[in-house]
Amino acid sequence: MSYADLVESGLLDDLDRRLAHALQLDGRASFSTIASVLGVSDQTVARRYRKLRSAGVLRVVGVPEAAALGQVHWLARVRCVPDAAAAIATALARRDDTQWVSLMSAGTEIVCFVRAPLREQPDGLLLGQLPRTPRVVSVTAYRLLRRFAGGPAGWPGRAGVLSAAQVAQLRRVVAEAPYRPEPGDPALLAALAHDGRADMSTLAAASGRSESTVRRRLEVLRSSGVLYFDVEVDAALLGYPLTATLWLTVAPSALESAGRALASHPQVAFAAATTGPANLVANVGCRDDAALYAYLADELGGLPGVQQVETAPMIRTLKRFGTVEPV
Template identity: 55%
Template sequence: MDPLTLDALDRQLVHALQVDGRVGFGRLAEVLDASDRTLNRRYRRLLAAGVLRVVGVPVARALGQADWLVRMRCLPHAAPEIGAVLAADPDTSWVTVLSGGAEIACMVRAPADSLVLRSLPRSSRIGSVTAQRLLRPVAGADGWPGRLGALSAEQVRALRETGPGEPGPDDRPLFDDEDRTLLPILARDGRAGWSALARATGWSPAAVARRVEQLRRGGALVLEVDVEPALFGAPCGAMLWLTVRPSALAGAGRALAAHPDIAFAAVTTGSTNLVAFVACSGDDALYDDVLLPLGDVDGVDHVDLSPMSEMVSRSVASARPLGRPRGR
């Protein structure tokens, strides 16, 4: 079987879904100048291949929670089993194995004042564990730049015109108990039809549509596109843990945001106060294009690099490409 590749129309489709994850194929056809049947077929092909999906992600603060980045060092080859335990927790957004099986990183949602470490699995195979709260995204919050750029500015504007729009006076920004029935379905398929959502919730299709759009307008629910980075020439993934002087955080964040290989970056609590997710072409690019330029960024005192070995679970988190974490 020939390896799956993306042509220009596929890339436009991915970019368009990043702009509006629930845009209809009819509207896509108008903007992309292609038939709705062709676009539907392209989407289904990528979906069936497991390299693309749209997911609905609840924003942690809208749940009265915060996003926590947890890093565990463990015995060699123990990480996949421990990661599977973490992935089974519904509050875990994503889990990835790092450093050839000697580390795990995961994102969990928990109250901002929570003792997160108490809720994590305990095992003699786990060594050190740290938990850092995500304070603010500084790069990739609107999607990995490496998969954007297929659409013109005019096409992006046209898609946004038919998106959820700005919040209105009746939009409830926070989730309530009734909304929680929507989350597991949208986490699996952010494009689930109104009828399917209505059957799962017991609401009418019109009521479901109205509430989902309210949550999107209010910023409580975001639709994110997971796509395999290798299809964009970026099969190599890594996490960067940076220690940056507080006075230089803003500048370091801007430097990461301008880098095409940075899928997502955020300021966190802890001594490594800036974390970044890299998607690039290979080890040479990781060294030449990512690590070396970081040496010229003012205020970066220390960089710890952890290659990504395996994605145990994708939720949900991330900001972002399939196989690379999202961080809202």
């Protein structure tokens, strides 16, 4: 099964969806645990996951939380001259400090997430490298202040297929613990960003530690909130082929309530309060133009305090969670 075959078939089937939901709840749950919850055999779950992953359709990734590592997230809008956006987006995707890179509507704008130290270096991405490129018209940076949707909670559009009892069986109970960094952690986090379900021997080799040490550090990273696991899957295969970024201008007094409202909408995969010209940003997935229009007119239109909404459909995502997508 190839990615193209799955796209042509239209949607993931019921077992694929239930598997994706289970992995969202615990990205490192054993195949036997997931199989028991889903009511299928271990071999079926393992075979289905490997087939989806090898086809480039579904992947578990370890995602480090910026704040816990003394970093911040910036969202950059890069406007380019015509015909330059694809090349610039490809170059951005190759950078270590970008976490998500997408080409937007009209093909002249790029949106990317950037992880940066609290104090940016003079030669950092956000302080001038891009504006020196003559093909870049402008760069607008938004610092993320508070996340309302996305992150460890995942996207409701990807979840919702397991029962409450199944969710309870898979949901991981975490006792918060303080995080004290150790020298091998960056290498361990990098390996998990490549494959969140990598086995202990692979992680030990990548980080230069013993398997017992890796197992202990992995638990520390998770319990301290430094690391969570997410599931990459094409929204089109979940029935949401139209994805867009919404830039909202909201009255400050309504920012909290608007953010919480967005987090309750099944269309919203990500929402956060930001600095910059717009103070609330969201990524949404819809079935078609009519569904997006209905969402803008009815759901957003009814939110108190929303003064302006700019909608930018995504054309292509080149990088997700630090991994460059195959061309």
